[in-house]
């Protein structure tokens with residue numbers, strides 16, 4: 309008798325819930341049906357709870373029937389859900405049309421930031437010379453940023469590159485555990501040399517960080533690094549490569565350059581490269597005078613022959629391989645080439661600045677067209 313009652317109860321419940329599912333015409337209503345049927349306090353759940361009071365034989369058959377009901381209802385809900393979603397998508401597709409024939413409004417066209425433009429120009433020049441692009445992390449460790457580059461702990465040259473320190477990495481030991489924001493892209497030299505076999509011929513771009521702030525320093529700025537390691541490489545290769553580079557970049561064929569001795573722990577000898585410039589008559593003009601004389605010099609990058617200790621730290625035998633490295637500030641290169649006076653303005657996100665100093669994405673200068681835009 310009881311069996312009979314329960315059976316018809318299940319049947320009625322099934323048809324009731326099935327018609328509620330069919331009547332649910334949005335996802336919210338469907339979810340309400342799901343909760344009242346299958347939720348914690350739902351109708352099917354309530355019936356399930358009565359199983360406990362039944363004798364084992366009955367519980368077995370009832371249990372099976374109720375489980376089958378649960379599965380059927382869940383399948384019906386799923387089917388209805390898919391149908392509702394399809395319907396919603398059809399409605400969206402019908403209502404959201406786009407007129408692709410409208411022409412773009414040029415006054416609203418964005419501009420390429422001078423940093424991106426300069427990175428592309430630098431890449432094009434060095435790619436022509438056969439360099440490939442390498443990358444490394446902004447969050448470095450003391451080992452890659454300093455020690456492996458021949459600035460051991462306590463070295464005075466570390467003081468010139470004060471940065472932002474992060475909590476120690478508990479998974480690393482010693483200097484590798486000391487995390488910091490990289491002060492230069494030279495750390496990428498180490499990562500690259502440790503991961504690959506020589507010869508090496510790479511450039512690398514990236515953000516670098518130092519705790520400085522004034523007209524010519526910002527806490528974050530961009531650098532480009534270059535590294536060439538091969539057999540029989542000497543200072544003449546360094547000078548030739550960089551001379552070709554600055555002449556191509558500034559688009560001045562006979563731009564006078566000079567190398568001035570300088571110190572960086574990871575190169576020996578080390579130098580800074582200067583280009584000729586003149587401040588006569590106000591403003592700054594790059595290049596020498598027509599008669600070949602030079603009025604003044606402007607420092608543009610650091611460079612040198614990679615120190616044997618650095619090569620050894622990267623498992624390279626300095627008696628077999630030698631090479632050179634160079635590094636420069638990308639903002640500085642952009643400021644000199646495009647006449648931008650204040651470094652801080654690069655990061656103020658002022659659209660008027662970007663409209664003025666940025667580049668039209670469809671007509672940006674490249675190595676073939678030369679600089680079309682001068683300020």
Ligand code: PHE
Nearest residue numbers: 492494572610611633634635
């Ligand atoms: N890393 C140096 C700096 O940030 C630049 C440099 C790179 C110098 C490579 C020499 C060789 O000042």
